[in-house]
Amino acid sequence: MTSEPRAFLALDTGAATTVAALIGRAGGRWRLIGALSMPAGADVEAVITALGDRAIDADPRLAAALDVHRGEAARDLPRLEVTSHAPRRLAVVAGSERALAPLVATASRSGWRTVSGEIESMDPLPMATMLLDADVTGILVGAGDPPAADERRKLAELTALIASIAERRPELTIILAGGMAEHLGAFGDVGRRKGEVMLGPAATRDVPGGPLADLLIELALPHDDARRALGTGAIALAEVLDRRVDVVEIGFDGGARALASPGVGGGPATLDLAVVPDAALAPPDPDDSVVDRVSVWSSTWGADRHRLRDRLRELRIAPWSDAISDGATLRMAAARAALGRLAEWTPEWNDRVGPDLVVATGGVWAVAPAPSIALALEDVLRRPGARQFALDHARILAPLGSIPDADERRAMVMDLVDDLLAPLGTFVTPAGMRPGRSAGSVVVRSGGGESRLDLMPGGLALVDLPPGTAGVAEFRFRDRVSLGGRGKHFAIDVTGGLAGLVVDLRDVPLRLPDRADLRGELLDAWQSVLVTGRDA
Amino acid sequence: MTTLDTGLVPARRLIATQVDARFSLAPGDRALVVPGDSVVVGAPIIERLRDARLDELEAPDGVEPVPGSRWQLPAKRGTTAGPTGETMFFWHDRWRVTLGDVADAIESPFAGIVRDVQPGTGITIRAAGRGIPGVVALGGPTRGRLQTGADGELRSGGIDVGSAGTILIVGSRVDAETLTRARAMGISGVVVAGLSSKERRDFLASEARQRAALHRLPPFAVLVLDGAIRRPLAGAVQAVLAALAGHEVAIVTDPPMLVFDRPNLVIPEPPHDLVRIRSGTLAGREGRFVKAVGPRRFAGGVQLEAGLVHLPDGTMAAVPLGDLERFV
Numbered sequence: 001m002t003s004e005p006r007a008f009l010a011l012d013t014g015a016a017t018t019v020a021a022l023i024g025r026a027g028g029r030w031r032l033i034g035a036l037s038m039p040a041g042a043d044v045e046a047v048i049t050a051l052g053d054r055a056i057d058a059d060p061r062l063a064a065a066l067d068v069h070r071g072e073a074a075r076d077l078p079r080l081e082v083t084s085h086a087p088r089r090l091a092v093v094a095g096s097e098r099a100l101a102p103l104v105a106t107a108s109r110s111g112w113r114t115v116s117g118e119i120e121s122m123d124p125l126p127m128a129t130m131l132l133d134a135d136v137t138g139i140l141v142g143a144g145d146p147p148a149a150d151e152r153r154k155l156a157e158l159t160a161l162i163a164s165i166a167e168r169r170p171e172l173t174i175i176l177a178g179g180m181a182e183h184l185g186a187f188g189d190v191g192r193r194k195g196e197v198m199l200g201p202a203a204t205r206d207v208p209g210g211p212l213a214d215l216l217i218e219l220a221l222p223h224d225d226a227r228r229a230l231g232t233g234a235i236a237l238a239e240v241l242d243r244r245v246d247v248v249e250i251g252f253d254g255g256a257r258a259l260a261s262p263g264v265g266g267g268p269a270t271l272d273l274a275v276v277p278d279a280a281l282a283p284p285d286p287d288d289s290v291v292d293r294v295s296v297w298s299s300t301w302g303a304d305r306h307r308l309r310d311r312l313r314e315l316r317i318a319p320w321s322d323a324i325s326d327g328a329t330l331r332m333a334a335a336r337a338a339l340g341r342l343a344e345w346t347p348e349w350n351d352r353v354g355p356d357l358v359v360a361t362g363g364v365w366a367v368a369p370a371p372s373i374a375l376a377l378e379d380v381l382r383r384p385g386a387r388q389f390a391l392d393h394a395r396i397l398a399p400l401g402s403i404p405d406a407d408e409r410r411a412m413v414m415d416l417v418d419d420l421l422a423p424l425g426t427f428v429t430p431a432g433m434r435p436g437r438s439a440g441s442v443v444v445r446s447g448g449g450e451s452r453l454d455l456m457p458g459g460l461a462l463v464d465l466p467p468g469t470a471g472v473a474e475f476r477f478r479d480r481v482s483l484g485g486r487g488k489h490f491a492i493d494v495t496g497g498l499a500g501l502v503v504d505l506r507d508v509p510l511r512l513p514d515r516a517d518l519r520g521e522l523l524d525a526w527q528s529v530l531v532t533g534r535d536a
Numbered sequence: 537m538t539t540l541d542t543g544l545v546p547a548r549r550l551i552a553t554q555v556d557a558r559f560s561l562a563p564g565d566r567a568l569v570v571p572g573d574s575v576v577v578g579a580p581i582i583e584r585l586r587d588a589r590l591d592e593l594e595a596p597d598g599v600e601p602v603p604g605s606r607w608q609l610p611a612k613r614g615t616t617a618g619p620t621g622e623t624m625f626f627w628h629d630r631w632r633v634t635l636g637d638v639a640d641a642i643e644s645p646f647a648g649i650v651r652d653v654q655p656g657t658g659i660t661i662r663a664a665g666r667g668i669p670g671v672v673a674l675g676g677p678t679r680g681r682l683q684t685g686a687d688g689e690l691r692s693g694g695i696d697v698g699s700a701g702t703i704l705i706v707g708s709r710v711d712a713e714t715l716t717r718a719r720a721m722g723i724s725g726v727v728v729a730g731l732s733s734k735e736r737r738d739f740l741a742s743e744a745r746q747r748a749a750l751h752r753l754p755p756f757a758v759l760v761l762d763g764a765i766r767r768p769l770a771g772a773v774q775a776v777l778a779a780l781a782g783h784e785v786a787i788v789t790d791p792p793m794l795v796f797d798r799p800n801l802v803i804p805e806p807p808h809d810l811v812r813i814r815s816g817t818l819a820g821r822e823g824r825f826v827k828a829v830g831p832r833r834f835a836g837g838v839q840l841e842a843g844l845v846h847l848p849d850g851t852m853a854a855v856p857l858g859d860l861e862r863f864v
Binding site for chain 1: 543545546560563602624627634657732816838861
C-alpha cells in the first residue's frame with residue numbers, strides 16, 4: 001500500500017463562506033473531484049464529511065480508488081488550508097495634507113483599514129485620541145524623502161506626539177516612512193519594545209503600489225492568509241498559461257487584485273498585489289456613499305434608501321441569508337459597488353498592459369449566475385481590449401497558492417488548470433465608436449463554421465461560443481477604434497464560455513442614465529442578453 | 537437525520553460564558569480602578585471629561601512626567617486636592633497635558649474583575665456572569681431590572697412611567713421616538729430584535745444632543761439582537777429573557793451584550809436540531825431540521841444548498857441553509 005496520499009482537501013475558510021474541495025489523483029494527474037461551499041458558521045468537519053459522502057455517491061469506484069470512505073474518514077485526508085482574517089486598523093499620519101494623501105492611498109490598498117490625520121489641520125488632542133483608539137494596531141507616519149518645506153516644520157512636533165503614543169502603547173507597530181526615518185532616535189531603545197518600530201520607503205504620489213505597499217501588505221497579512229496565497233497562486237497560473245492574469249476577489253472583509261505576468265526571456269514572473277478592505281461586499285456601517293453606489297447598480301433598489309441600507313446591514317450580519325429573488329439582485333449590485341471601490345483604490349491597474357485573463361474569485365460569486373459574474377467584472381473594471389473571463393468556482397486557487405515550493409505549486413496548478421477555472425467567455429471591448437450608425441462588422445470563425453454580426457454601438461452583441469471551443473474573430477470597423485492598439489481591422493483569438501463571445505459596444509467608461517427607472521431598464525436589458533442570448 | 541447534517545446549519549452562540557467588556561477612555565479621562573481590582577455593581581470606574589483641552593505646563597521640580605500618567609495640579613484654596621490631567625507629550629520645553637473642568641462619573645453596570653487599564657484607550661473588566669450576545673448596542677453601558685415589554689412593536693404611548701429603572705424587552709421593532717421617550721421616562725434600556733437604519737440614525741442624533749446638554753439624563757442603551765429588519769425574537773433567546781425577567785441585568789456596548797449574573801440559573805442547551813428561519817417567506821419561524829438535501833433551485837433560478845425543516849404546523853419546507861441558524 002502506497003504511503004503517498006491519493007487525495008487531499010483544499011480548504012478556504014472565509015469570513016462568510018467555507019469552501020472545501022476534494023482533489024484526487026486520477027489518470028496520472030491531480031484532478032478536482034468535487035467542492036462544497038457553505039456559510040461560514042457551519043461546522044467545517046461536517047462540510048468535509050458531506051463532501052466526502054457526495055463524492056462516494058457520485059462515483060463509488062473513484063472514491064474507493066482515492067481512499068475516500070463514507071462517514072468521518074474524509075476528515076483524515078491531508079489538507080491545504082488558507083483563512084481570511086479581518087483587516088486590522090492602521091492610523092496614518094503626516095505633517096501635511098500633501099504628504100498624507102499618498103500614504104493613505106498606499107495603506108488602504110495594502111490590507112489595512114485606515115484612519116488618518118495631518119498635524120497641519122488636526123489638533124494634537126484629536127490626533128492623540130485617534131492614535132490611542134483600542135482598534136488601532138499600527139501607526140504609519142510618513143514624510144517626503146527629503147521632506148518638503150510645508151511638512152518639515154511640523155515633523156518634530158508630530159514625532160514628539162507619536163513617540164509618546166509609542167511609549168504608552170508598546171504593542172503598537174510603528175512604521176516610519178520616507179523622511180521620518182531621521183526621527184528614529186526619538187523612539188528610544190526600539191529593541192525593547194514588544195511592537196516593532198521599522199523604517200519604510202516614502203510613499204509616491206499617484207503610485208500607490210511599490211515598496212511601501214509591499215511592506216504594509218507583509219505586515220497586514222498573516223502567513224496563512226487567503227489573499228496572500230492568492231497572489232502566489234496567480235503567479236503559478238500566469239506561468240502555467242503563459243498569460244497575463246488578473247485575479248479579482250470580492251469577499252466579506254475586503255477585496256483583492258493580483259495581476260501576475262509570466263517571466264520574459266527566462267526572467268521571473270511579476271506580481272502586483274492589492275488588498276483593499278474598503279472593497280468589502282457589505283461594509284460594517286454603510287454610509288450614504290455606499291448606499292448610493294449600490295443603488296446605481298440596482299434595477300430594484302434605487303428608490304428606497306432606508307430599506308436598502310437595512311438590507312445591506314443584514315447582508316453584513318448574515319451574508320448567506322436572503323440570497324434569492326431581490327436578495328440575489330441586491331447581492332450583485334453590492335458586488336458591483338465593491339468592485340468599483342476596488343478599482344478606485346487600484347488606479348494604477350489601468351496604466352499596466354491589460355490582462356489576457358480575468359479570474360473572478362470570492363464568496364460573493366458562490367450563488368451568482370456565471371454570465372452575470374463576467375458582466376459585472378466587465379461593467380466595472382472596463383477598459384478597451386479583449387480578454388477572457390473565468391471563475392475560480394471551487395476557490396482552490398488560494399489553497400494551491402499556499403504550497404510553499406514554487407515548482408510543486410506550478411506542477412499542481414498545471415494538473416488542475418482545466419478543473420479550477422470555469423470559462424465564462426471572451427469580452428471584446430472597442431472604444432471610440434461613433435454612436436447612431438453601424439460601427440462595422442465581425443466575422444467569427446470557429447469549428448468549421450462562421451458567424452457574421454453587424455456592430456451597432458450602445459449594446460452587447462452575443463456570439464454563441466460554448467466552453468471548450470476556440471475561434472478567431474475578425475473585426476472591421478468603419479472608424480479607427482481603440483482595441484488594445486488603435487486601428488480599423490483586428491483579428492483576435494477568442495475562446496468560448498458560459499457567456500460565449502460578447503462584443504461590448506457600450507461606452508468606456510460605462511455611462512448610465514441618472515434616472516433610476518431608465519438605468520434599471522438598461523441594466524436588466526444587458527443582463528438578459530447574457531441569460532437569453534438575445535442581443536441588446 | 538444525522539447530527540452531522542445539523543453541523544451544516546450556521547451556528548450562533550446563545551450564551552457567552554465569559555464576558556470581557558471594554559469601556560473606552562479618551563485622553564484626559566481618569567480611570568478609577570487598576571488591574572486586579574474587584575468592582576461591584578454601580579462602582580465608579582471612570583471620570584469622563586466633558587470638554588477636554590490641551591494645556592502647556594512645566595513639570596514641577598523633581599518630577600519626571602511619563603506619557604499616559606496623571607498630572608497633578610496644585611490644590612486651589614478651599615480644596616484638599618488639585619485637579620488632575622493626563623500627561624500627553626513633551627514639546628518646546630513644556631508638557632502637553634489634557635485637562636477638563638467638568639467630569640462625569642461612569643459606573644460599572646455589573647460586578648467583575650478589572651483585567652486591563654490603558655490610559656487614553658480603555659478599561660477591560662471581566663464580568664461575573666454570562667451574556668446574551670447581540671449585533672450592536674447603541675448608547676452607553678447601563679443596568680436595570682429586566683422587564684417584558686411588548687411582544688410585537690412597542691409604541692411611544694405604551695411606555696409606563698412605572699418602568700423607570702428597568703430594561704424593557706421589545707419583541708420585534710421599536711422606533712426612535714419611543715426610544716427617546718423611554719429614556720426621558722427613566723427607563724434604563726431596551727432590548728429589541730431589530731432596529732431599522734432610519735430609527736437608528738434618529739436615535740443616535742438624539743443621543744448626540746443629549747451628550748452635548750449640560751444636564752444629562754442617566755445612561756441609556758439599546759441592544760439589538762438580530763439585525764435591521766423586523767422579525768420576532770428567537771424562541772431560545774425569549775426563554776432565557778423570560779427566566780431573567782424581574783432580575784438585574786446590564787447592557788454593554790463593547791461587545792454588544794446583555795450581561796446577567798445568576799450562577800444558579802440553569803440554561804438548557806437548545807435541542808441540537810432546532811433551527812430558526814432568519815429570512816425569506818418563512819422568516820421568524822422555527823422548526824426541526826430534518827436533513828440536508830443538497831442543491832435546490834429556488835425562486836429566480838438561484839441554486840442553493842438546502843435543508844428540510846419540519847415546522848410546528850406539521851408541514852415540511854425546503855429552506856436554503858444560509859437562511860437557517862441554530863443556537864449553540
